[in-house]
Amino acid sequence: MRKISPWALWTLNFQVMTSLLAGVAPRLRALRLEVKEFLLLSKLDEHPYPADLARALVTPKPSVTFMVKRMEALRYLRRELQPDDLRRFRLTLTPAGRSAMESAREIFDEEFGRRLSRLTQAQRVELMRIFERLA
């Protein structure tokens, strides 16, 4: 049984991720989305407040502020003051935002799906199981 170096694993994974991102990013730009912005939209239902998003995305609060601003300017989301806590803004996806987010997801599905097709179905299932364990 060969010995696995975490570092070697990490770099391989990093390579896969970055080359994948390089393929996806230009296509997302056509939807006026950066990768991080897309991730933000995709987590919005589950985490509807900026501070909440910042934690979920492991991203600094000011960055979230800026992304939210841009997404609002594009009318991809709405910001409503929460009446029972005046510090907070509840964010909701507009239909346009949801549709952009779903198109972006399809781009990922396709681009990553192409790579994944190199694996057997059993390997894909195992990979899912492994990531769930690592996350």
Next chain:
Amino acid sequence: MRKISPWALWTLNFQVMTSLLAGVAPRLRALRLEVKEFLLLSKLDEHPYPADLARALVTPKPSVTFMVKRMEALRYLRRELQPDDLRRFRLTLTPAGRSAMESAREIFDEEFGRRLSRLTQAQRVELMRIFERLA
């Protein structure tokens, strides 16, 4: 056999990677290295020219110029004009640079190793095999 969504896989992986990076980054900073800079040092033996590094790291040339400057200022690498091609600079790690790079690698090994210990040895081997196939 359950159906695997590439998108779901991708986000899980992204989550693992970012939360891992969040743990590693501050410890790297103590070595005066950003993550990307560390990656640059780690590829330097294999890709000793800036343009070469830019391709290997999927990073724009100006960013490489900038990182190389910082690494040179820290005396982590040396830049020597290539006599037979006056456009090129050959980069070499100094002993200090190599030692910083190795410490950084140990940090990754430890931090990622902790996660990987949740898997069976068979799973780790399978994961390596899968990444090799995807890369």
Next chain:
DNA sequence: TACATCTAGTTTAATCTGGAACCATTTGCC
């Protein structure tokens, strides 16, 4: 009620990033 402490979100300011244009050198081609 009064006051300290905590949390949400923004602003500021310093730094980083990367596309575009650039110069110098080398390579390919006639």
Next chain:
DNA sequence: GGCAAATGGTTCCAGATTAAACTAGATGTA
């Protein structure tokens, strides 16, 4: 050789990023 095209690397600069400080509102405690 001579000239166009390609390559290595840097500079410029507009825009993105983020740590630190801040404002405003909420919460806990006495």
